[in-house]
Amino acid sequence: MSIDAPETTRVPVALGDRSYDILIGSGLIASAGATLAARFPGRAVAIVTDATVGDLHAPALEAGLTAAGLRHHRITVPAGEATKRFAMLEEVVDQVLAHRLERGDLVLALGGGVVGDLAGFAAAIVRRGMGFVQMPTSLLAQVDSSVGGKTGINSRHGKNLVGAFYQPGLVLADTDVLDTLSTREFRAGYAEVAKYGLIDDPGFFSWLEANWRGVFQGGKDRVHAIATSCRAKAAVVARDETETGDRALLNLGHTFGHALEAATRYDGTRLVHGEAVAIGMCQAFRFSAKLGLCSSDAAERMTAHLKTVGLPTELAHVPGGVGDVDGLMAAIGQDKKVARGKLTFILARGIGESFIAKDVDPAAVRAFLAEDLARG
Amino acid sequence: MSIDAPETTRVPVALGDRSYDILIGSGLIASAGATLAARFPGRAVAIVTDATVGDLHAPALEAGLTAAGLRHHRITVPAGEATKRFAMLEEVVDQVLAHRLERGDLVLALGGGVVGDLAGFAAAIVRRGMGFVQMPTSLLAQVDSSVGGKTGINSRHGKNLVGAFYQPGLVLADTDVLDTLSTREFRAGYAEVAKYGLIDDPGFFSWLEANWRGVFQGGKDRVHAIATSCRAKAAVVARDETETGDRALLNLGHTFGHALEAATRYDGTRLVHGEAVAIGMCQAFRFSAKLGLCSSDAAERMTAHLKTVGLPTELAHVPGGVGDVDGLMAAIGQDKKVARGKLTFILARGIGESFIAKDVDPAAVRAFLAEDLARG
Structure with missing residues (x-):
């Protein structure tokens, strides 16, 4: 665990051969390139994010991935719950395939619950299952939606009616990013x-x-x-x-x-x-x-x-x-x-x-x- | 097994708690209502089929389901490989939800590989996984695509690039229906x-x-x-x-x-x-x-x-x-x-x-x- 900053808290999720770690702490976005290169050597990375979060946090993540020698591509979706729909799922799936990512490569969700649910579902269905990493940037995503493998989109018949159980290989919860949330958003996660x-x-x-x-x-x-x-x-x-x-x-x-x-x-x-x-x-x-x-x-x-x-x-x-x-x-x-x-x-x-x-x-x-x- | 006709051949697929049977024989469509009522009592059934197969074989299936007291709905998709796309997946998912089927209910694929792949993928993702039954009506589907749990759709980047591994609970292969296939289609399955x-x-x-x-x-x-x-x-x-x-x-x-x-x-x-x-x-x-x-x-x-x-x-x-x-x-x-x-x-x-x-x-x-x- 020497690659993880010393103040990082590790919470293991025990699911047999699909077990994974949640790492919680400061500065994890900037160090993510090194963390991923150590845990998933040689994988290409499709970063799924929204415009708001992407502007704030993707550059630091991408700099780390580049430094660690991992090929990466950014896929930006609109912010907001309306993004959890079939048309956006198809768009993300299509872009992951257009970047020629393979089954062992990683879809990385950088964002709140919407991005995590959508990106995780895309990871579950592209090539019938790719690698998947969660980097939740809202309190709600850090304590809830990024953990446990529920992914999916909404239907006109209701919320989260379409999706998959699909576990990430790693969750990186950078607690610094929560300072960029509005009070209303932080409260919602609370x-x-x-x-x-x-x-x-x-x-x-x-x-x-x-x-x-x-x-x-x-x-x-x-x-x-x-x-x-x-x-x-x-x-x-x-x-x-x-x-x-x-x-x-x-x-x-x-x-x-x-x-x-x-x-x-x-x-x-x-x-x-x-x-x-x-x-x-x-x-x-x-x-x-x-x-x-x-x-x-x-x-x-x-x-x-x-x-x-x-x-x-x-x-x-x-x-x-x-x-x-x-x-x-x-x-x-x-x-x-x-x-x-x-x-x-x-x-x-x-x-x-x-x-x-x-x-x-x-x-x-x-x-x-x-x-x-x-x-x- | 008394509900299965005596000439039926049973091939078990051993997958732990997701094991299931393939039943192969004559008249299995007409007896499917009784078979399903015995194995999956009280479930509602969404029959996914295409226009060609639906006209030929759905009435016998539906009569059996009605006789067995199982609620059923027919969802018809266009025949042909072009049906394996996001828009049709969304359409099937939407209709299954519109009929208010629950997680324990059944999506039943009545058709060839296209219908089986599409319906199986829909079953995998509606409510993160519903019951699923395959009734393959082409030789190709009976010997290949209905067995083994590969489901999915095509992408503009290639065939079957989007999907899920999702096992059916039962496969019913009625060998009589193969007499309705063209020689070309039978050969393709061969x-x-x-x-x-x-x-x-x-x-x-x-x-x-x-x-x-x-x-x-x-x-x-x-x-x-x-x-x-x-x-x-x-x-x-x-x-x-x-x-x-x-x-x-x-x-x-x-x-x-x-x-x-x-x-x-x-x-x-x-x-x-x-x-x-x-x-x-x-x-x-x-x-x-x-x-x-x-x-x-x-x-x-x-x-x-x-x-x-x-x-x-x-x-x-x-x-x-x-x-x-x-x-x-x-x-x-x-x-x-x-x-x-x-x-x-x-x-x-x-x-x-x-x-x-x-x-x-x-x-x-x-x-x-x-x-x-x-x-x-």
Whole structure:
């Protein structure tokens, strides 16, 4: 590990012959050329990035790749969720092939969740599977989407309905780049950090309540929060790679959240993914409280923390509204976490006590949504 | 197995928890509803087919599914290789989602290799992987493309450059439907049957030389040839599912063949896949002979047999020609069986003695192609 900077934290993801490392730390973009040359000697690299991130961070990455003697090409896609569609997938696939990359070469995602999901899916399907490296540049991507191998695009029928489980060979999470994020974007990623506490780690949630300012500010609290999140996700993924069981816990807040994203047509000016998850988690706890599964205190406590850091927690916080119950129910019904006509939700018995509820009555969801919309 | 007709031959494909059966026999389309209801109870079925095959065979299949109480929808794509493209993939994916099929439901490919490759790829990526059943209706699909889990579409850079390894849960090969094929189409599939003899089964090749008329005619010789082919392919796939080694042997004739298909722009009126493979296998043997690896006698013997059944064996047999050496070399260079700049070919030391040659000098290929084009 001598090639990695000394302050780098390593989180292994144990998946048999598809195991890989997440390296978290400072300066990893600039040192990526040397890291990749050591771990994947002689591979050509297709860097998939968006215009915003590419301008900021690609030059340092490319300089390192050139210095390490790795052939590289940059493929730039538009920033934003709308990029996760078939036309852009075809465009990326086509450019990777046009650069004559082979099966052993690398597709490298340099960007947030959109770039990682799209580039990972392209890596999964070009030549039926190429090498793949994630370099997540948003907090959300570093703690969530870059880890665990879910890749894909959206469909007009819903978010992430098309894709592949495809593991990267390495994740490099450079914590310096998070300083270039807007506060709104950082907050959105923080919703996923808080999620790991809410799922099964009440101690981590309490730590966040006490130390969230440090996470936003940077330094060791931030690294601790990211590494804890990655370890939590890696453990779940190692237990259940393809989401036939436990992994569904990671969807806490996501069934409601995806419906909100659909209701706002994936318009990031109104609602970004992490914000939708923040509201969705609050809804999951409110729904759990309404069903008598957890206390109102628990729902109020987690809502208060998310509100304190500046995240939206209510449907009424979404600019332009989220439509009516019928629209939300239709979006929930098409969500891929449906199993044979029943609705599956991640509900909670308390903070850090989430569980998979597979037989949720659609009528109960409908009644809850009507009430939740009426909170105003 | 009481639900399967008594004359059905079963060929198991051993792939651990993704193992499945190939059932080969008469009347399997009409009995498919009962078979599927027994093996996959309660699943909804999206039948992907083309207009030609759908008109001929979908009604019998649908009647059986209805009788067995399985919800089903038909998705019809245009017949022909041009259907293996992104736009049609998106169309199939979209229709599967529009019919609200879930992760455990089935995509069923009813058709030849094009339908199987496209539908299988759609099954692989909708909700990151749905159930998948192959009902191959061409000889080529029954002995080759429906077995082994290769799915995908073409790119403007080459054939099958985009796709997934995705295993079906069941293959139903109804041998009756082959009577609806044209002689040309049956012959094209026969090229892949002969391939199994040429790879590693000289006894089977001799049997084909003696019994090919029976295979074309139908009855027990045909079933024997199909079952032998499926067993051969299943054995290779079980050894090497994702083509990191041995499986490449199945590409005998395919590197040259794909270049010919590219040169004729996948125009099936000029050259269909099996014909390209027939010529490609003859080229592989001629190239092997030129390199001193096998005798000219072996090349002449296998060429003579393919010619006897009516298959093309020479570049000059392709209507409109195949262009020049530069065009063919460019197509070969983009073929996905390239590894780090070297060319990989399946060559032969004799009939039934094929092997993977990984370090073939492009200059040697170029010289061979110039000579082969000059045969006139």
